[in-house]
Structure formats: C-alpha cells, structure tokens
Amino acid sequence: MDKCNSFLDHQIDIPTKLFETFKTKPARKFKSNQVIYRQEEIAHNFYYLKEGIVQVFVNSSDGLEKILKIYKNGEVFGEASFFDGFPRMSSAKTLSDSEIITINKTDIMSYFQKEPFLALNFIELLSQKVRMLSNEIDNISFLSAEKRIAQYLISMNRYKNQPINCTHEDIGKSVGVSRITVSKTLKKFSNYEWICTRYKQIFILNKNSLLEFLDA
Known part of the structure; x- marks a missing residue:
C-alpha cells in the first residue's frame, strides 16, 4: 500500500452550539x-x-506577503476586526471552491439574545485564538x-486520509523561513519517513515522530 495514503487526524472545532447555530444561515459560494x-x-x-x-494573510508596505492562518471546514474567521471596530489588519482569500456564511451584527445579537450562553462560547473561541497567536509568537x-x-x-x-495542500513557498511564508530551507527540511523529514511529498x-506518515522532534 502507498505510504502516502495513511496518516493521523487532528482537528480543532468551534464550540458545538456555535457550529450548529452558524451553519443554519444560507451560504455564499x-x-x-x-x-x-x-x-x-472596515469589518x-x-x-x-x-x-x-x-x-488569511498580510501584505507589507514593500509588497511582501505573510500567511497568518489557513482555515478549513467548521471554522470562524475575520471576527477580530468585526468586534474591535478597527480596519482589518489582514486579507482573506479562498484556496479552493468554498461555501461561506456571513455573520453580521444583527445576526450575532439575535443569537446572543435567544441563547446568552452562546456569548460565553464565543468568548471561549476568541480566547483560544489569542492563546494560539501567543504560541505562534513564541515559536517564531x-x-x-x-x-x-x-x-x-x-x-x-x-x-484523515487527506493531504496537506500547500507549496514550499506557502510554508515559508507561514513560518518565516526561506523556500530553500523548507525544501531541505521536507527532504530530511521524507528521508526519515515522517512525511511523503507529492x-x-x-x-x-509518522506524526508521533514529528511530535517527538518538537519536544526534543
């Protein structure tokens, strides 16, 4: 069997109640x-x-692009500027054909009035994102x-059973290293049989070895 066809699953979901609430709205393609x-x-x-x-990415004044985050099914994005009222600090674009639900202030106030506990769910979601951002700053x-x-x-x-779709340049922009460094590192991981590249x-292929490498 091709080694590339089996690897571990990991997913972080938004709180279940928010998921069930948001997905009832019509989606735009x-x-x-x-x-x-x-x-x-303005958001x-x-x-x-x-x-x-x-x-989601940012562009510097000299035209350089930095990828901040890749979002997939069941995730919320673009909410920080929506709540603080300041202009957006980043841009967002699709990497595949997508279905996206737009949430406005009328929607969110209606949700919170009907079920106040959803506000706590949302605070939990925002707190998780702040923690993840702090971790990313530490990592850099x-x-x-x-x-x-x-x-x-x-x-x-x-x-599970799905590839990570990205280029070496995408990874470099996300973690702040050169494309050459990404290529050398991926080759090294491939030689260790931790990953398979196409x-x-x-x-x-071996998530545990990658985790052990991070902890070393």
Missing part, C-alpha cells in the same frame, strides 16, 4: 482564489467557513526553522 475581504477595510461582518479552504522567537516547519505540518494535519501535497 466562492471560487478558488477569490478575495473575501481586504486589509484596511461589517465575520465569516463561518461551511466548506472549503481559506487563507524560540523554535528553530526545522521545528517551526514540523509544527506547521502538524497543525495542518487535520483530515506535487503541492504533503502526507504525514
């Missing part, structure tokens, strides 16, 4: 590589990703390039 919102826009909505893949500061790449692969290893796809 987006084509792959379609912009959802742009950096500096009148946030979004629930019913189906597909969304990339203290982890080696190879460990940052290993952690990226683990974080993207969410769906064109724009990576399969995790």
